[in-house]
Amino acid sequence: MMRIDPTEPLGKQSESSRGWMMTVRLASWLIISCLLFWWLGSQWKERSGDSVYPDRPIQIVVPYAAGGGSDTFVRIIQQGLIDAGEFDQPMVIINQPGGIGTIGSREVKNAEPDGYKILCHHNAIITAKLAETVDYGPEAFEPIALTGEMSMVILVRADSEILDLAQLLSLASENPESVRFAANKGAPAYYAALQLEKAKPGAKFTIVSSGGGADRYTKILGGHLDAGIFSLSEYLDFVAPNGTPPDRDVRAIAVLSSERHESIPSVPASAEMGIPVVLRNANYWWAPKDTSAEVIQRLAEALRRAMDQPSVQGELSRLRLDPTFAVGDGLRKKLSETLRGFEEVAESRNMDLPRFDLYLAGLTLLLLGVVTVQGLSSRIKCRDLSLEEGVAKQAGDDVTSHGLLAISCFSLVVTHVLAFQSGWVPLALVIFSMVLSTGLLMSRVVRVSRLALLELSLLTGLGTQYLFTEVLMVALP
Numbered sequence: 001m002m003r004i005d006p007t008e009p010l011g012k013q014s015e016s017s018r019g020w021m022m023t024v025r026l027a028s029w030l031i032i033s034c035l036l037f038w039w040l041g042s043q044w045k046e047r048s049g050d051s052v053y054p055d056r057p058i059q060i061v062v063p064y065a066a067g068g069g070s071d072t073f074v075r076i077i078q079q080g081l082i083d084a085g086e087f088d089q090p091m092v093i094i095n096q097p098g099g100i101g102t103i104g105s106r107e108v109k110n111a112e113p114d115g116y117k118i119l120c121h122h123n124a125i126i127t128a129k130l131a132e133t134v135d136y137g138p139e140a141f142e143p144i145a146l147t148g149e150m151s152m153v154i155l156v157r158a159d160s161e162i163l164d165l166a167q168l169l170s171l172a173s174e175n176p177e178s179v180r181f182a183a184n185k186g187a188p189a190y191y192a193a194l195q196l197e198k199a200k201p202g203a204k205f206t207i208v209s210s211g212g213g214a215d216r217y218t219k220i221l222g223g224h225l226d227a228g229i230f231s232l233s234e235y236l237d238f239v240a241p242n243g244t245p246p247d248r249d250v251r252a253i254a255v256l257s258s259e260r261h262e263s264i265p266s267v268p269a270s271a272e273m274g275i276p277v278v279l280r281n282a283n284y285w286w287a288p289k290d291t292s293a294e295v296i297q298r299l300a301e302a303l304r305r306a307m308d309q310p311s312v313q314g315e316l317s318r319l320r321l322d323p324t325f326a327v328g329d330g331l332r333k334k335l336s337e338t339l340r341g342f343e344e345v346a347e348s349r350n351m352d353l354p355r356f357d358l359y360l361a362g363l364t365l366l367l368l369g370v371v372t373v374q375g376l377s378s379r380i381k382c383r384d385l386s387l388e389e390g391v392a393k394q395a396g397d398d399v400t401s402h403g404l405l406a407i408s409c410f411s412l413v414v415t416h417v418l419a420f421q422s423g424w425v426p427l428a429l430v431i432f433s434m435v436l437s438t439g440l441l442m443s444r445v446v447r448v449s450r451l452a453l454l455e456l457s458l459l460t461g462l463g464t465q466y467l468f469t470e471v472l473m474v475a476l477p
Contacts, residue, residue: 028455035462039428053295054089059117063104065097069233069319073283074120076315077147080306087302100124100186102134105286109140113288115295118144122281123188126339130346131186138335141286145300146326146334147307148316149280151232152189152256153267157220159246160227165254166273168227169200176204182216182228184209189229192256192279194345199275213238220250229256231281232263233320256280263320278341282324282334300327408441432461 060078064070071093078091096104101124108119119125119141129137154165162168172179183189190207197203208225210216213234219225230238232255240249255261256279258271270277285303287296306312307325316323326334436457 025455028459032455032458032462035466036458038466039426039462053115053298054087056116057090057092058087058115059092059094061094061096061104061108061117061119063096063098063101063119063121066095069231070120070122070283071095073148073319073321076312076319077120077303077306080309080312081302083309083311084302084305086305100128100133102128106134106136108286108288109136111288113142113291115287115291115299117288118299119286120283121286122283123338125284125286126335127186127188127191127342130191130342133186138286138339140289142289142291142296143331143335144285144287144296144327145303146282146284146324146331147303148321149282149324150321151261152192152229152279152281153232153235153252153264154227154254154256155217155220155230155235155238155250155252156227157223157247158244158249158251160251162227162253164268164273165196165270165275168253169196169203169275172197172203172205173200174202176202177206179205180224180226181205181207182210182219182225183207184211188279188281188342191342191345192229192277195277195341196275198345199277217250221248227253229279231320232261236263236320280322282338283321284331284335426465428461428465430461431464432457435460 060074062071062074074093078093081087081091094104096107098104099106101121105119105121105125105128108117111117125141126137128134154168156162156168162171168179172181181193183193185207193205193207197205208219210219210225210228213230216225216228216230217234217238220228235250235252238250239252252264252267254273254275255264255267255269256277257269258278260267260269260272285299287299304325304327307323313323436453439453439457
């Protein structure tokens with residue numbers, strides 16, 4: 001195979017090599033020209049404001065992992081939007097789990113208010129601020145719509161002596177902290193548990209954070225928990241067939257609602273027992289603050305028509321989700337009532353979250369310190385080996401130079417990553433600048449053609465953005 005050195009002057013290359021290189025470079029610049037034309041057009045289109053919304057894919061951020069309840073629900077709505085033929089552009093689901101839903105919500109909060117990145121999140125977006133997990137709540141977003149609610153029930157083991165919610169609260173009042181109640185701290189169920197305590201003077205639970213529904217179910221069967229809050233769907237999945245021994249089954253003692261639910265008509269509602277605690281986990285859709293009213297209305301209308309699709313209605317019924325829908329004043333009233341109820345019982349406490357930013361800064365400084373110490377120790381070793389003074393000095397200088405080069409390249413990469421994460425600089429420019437600047441630094445050690453480096457930077461920057469935005473449609477800041 002013929003080897004070609006792109007850094008060798010064209011005059012010293014054979015005719016075939018020269019012709020091959022010219023063909024490759026012409027093809028390279030042709031591709032660069034096409035990508036540059038596409039990129040400039042997309043940037044102009046994005047900033048001109050003359051296009052009809054939406055003119056590019058809409059990203060739906062789900063702040064939980066794929067396969068969970070929230071993800072399943074959003075994919076049902078996504079299919080409903082497709083069935084209704086709402087948008088010519090695709091609706092792309094982006095799973096961004098972490099921080100009990102706060103990683104994904106922050107991503108949308110900081111996004112451009114143009115309607116191309118929206119969030120679907122339940123009541124945890126309200127309780128996250130009350131729990132001081134984040135410093136923002138619903139006020140940091142524009143609410144689009146409420147699409148479906150899940151009723152919540154209180155479960156005990158089937159052989160428990162607790163027969164109803166009133167008896168549960170009486171026991172918690174007569175013997176404070178004797179009832180071990182499952183409700184993850186900071187979650188909506190936690191604040192509902194506090195509301196239950198408030199409804200009965202002197203009542204006090206021992207509230208236990210115990211993971212997901214399956215974990216809470218196992219601990220109730222094992223006698224480690226006395227009661228807990230579950231979704232209606234979880235209860236209907238967990239309840240055992242008739243004939244199962246009671247110590248291997250669960251029993252619902254109340255629906256936290258104003259009325260009984262048709263799926264479990266024998267289970268009384270909390271309101272009918274004189275206990276004014278209602279908890280229905282609603283699926284809310286959010287846009288970044290200051291998103292235009294026209295875009296909010298367009299999205300709300302699309303969600304309304306998706307909810308009306310027979311396929312969506314059937315799936316919601318299967319998941320035991322009530323097909324509630326609210327927009328505008330009705331939606332704001334619902335949010336206000338939910339927030340007010342949680343605020344009345346919210347505890348002021350410091351979650352003492354780890355300062356990951358300080359940890360990252362410390363780790364970076366540590367790595368830089370290690371590189372510096374290694375460079376200095378190498379110089380000392382060179383002198384200890386009694387090498388000739390000129391050779392030792394040159395070796396030490398080379399080590400120091402390489403160490404500084406590594407630090408400089410690392411700093412450039414960190415700077416460009418931060419610039420990209422800020423969302424102020426397009427991905428294409430960030431990658432172009434990073435490849436070019438890093439290549440120029442490396443050219444001090446390895447001979448590199450400046451023209452070839454420019455071609456590589458342009459192809460990498462423009463090509464990567466085209467791949468992500470047009471082919472893979474991956475979420476970008």
